[in-house]
Amino acid sequence: MPIPSQHGVHKRSLLRDNVFGSIRDAIVDGTFAPGERLKDTELETWLGVSRTPIREALLRLERAGLVVAVPGKATIVAPYDLTSTVNAQRVVAAMHELAARLAVPLITEDSIAAMVTANRRFEKALERLDVEAALSSDDEFHAVFVALSGNDVLQEVLEQTTPIIRRIERMRFGSFTARDSVSQHAKIIEHTRRGDVEATAIACRENWLSLRFALSQ
Numbered sequence: 001m002p003i004p005s006q007h008g009v010h011k012r013s014l015l016r017d018n019v020f021g022s023i024r025d026a027i028v029d030g031t032f033a034p035g036e037r038l039k040d041t042e043l044e045t046w047l048g049v050s051r052t053p054i055r056e057a058l059l060r061l062e063r064a065g066l067v068v069a070v071p072g073k074a075t076i077v078a079p080y081d082l083t084s085t086v087n088a089q090r091v092v093a094a095m096h097e098l099a100a101r102l103a104v105p106l107i108t109e110d111s112i113a114a115m116v117t118a119n120r121r122f123e124k125a126l127e128r129l130d131v132e133a134a135l136s137s138d139d140e141f142h143a144v145f146v147a148l149s150g151n152d153v154l155q156e157v158l159e160q161t162t163p164i165i166r167r168i169e170r171m172r173f174g175s176f177t178a179r180d181s182v183s184q185h186a187k188i189i190e191h192t193r194r195g196d197v198e199a200t201a202i203a204c205r206e207n208w209l210s211l212r213f214a215l216s217q
Helices: 016-028 040-047 051-063 082-106 109-127 131-149 152-173 176-194 197-209
Strands: 067-070 074-077
Touching: 016 040, 016 051, 016 152, 040 051, 051 067, 082 131, 082 152, 082 176, 082 197, 109 131, 109 176, 131 152, 176 197
Parallel strands: none
Antiparallel strands: 067 074
C-alpha cells in the first residue's frame, strides 16, 4: 500500500487518539484508497508506534465504517457505500441542527464574525478549487455552533460520523456544485443574527442534507 514518505511521524508516547486520527485522515484524504489493504508493519513504520495502538485504531475505524476487517486475512479501507454514507449524513445533519438550537441563544458578535470570516475563506477556496482549504473553512464555520453548544456527546457523535461523509465532501468541494453551500452559510448567519433559533436550526440541517445531490450523481 502507498504510505506517506515521512517515517516515525509520532513519538512512542503518542495518545491512541492521534494514531486513530492519522489513519482516519489518510483514509478520508484518499492517501489510503477504497479497497486498499492496511498492513500493520507499514503502519508501524509510518506512525512510529507499536502494533497495539494501531490495532486499537483499526477497531475504532471499523466501528466508524471506514475499514473492513476480514478475520484471519486482512484489513482493508472500506469502499464507498451509498447506504452507510446517507445514514451517517442524516446523523451529522441532526447533530448540527441540535448544535444550532443550543448555540444560537448564546451567540455573540465575535462568534458571528468568526462565521462570516470562515464563509469568506470557504468561498475563496471553492473559487480556487482548493479542496483542503474549503474543508478547513467549512469546519471552522460549523465549529462555532458545535463549540457553543457545550455538548460533549454531540461532539463525540460528530467525530465518529463526519469522516464517513467527508470522503464524499472532498469530491463535491473539488467541483463548482459546492458553491450553493456559500449562500446556505450566509442564510445561517442571517437567521443567527436575528436570533431565530428554529430557522437557523433548519438551515443547518438542510446545509448538511444538501450533500445528497452529490451522492446521487
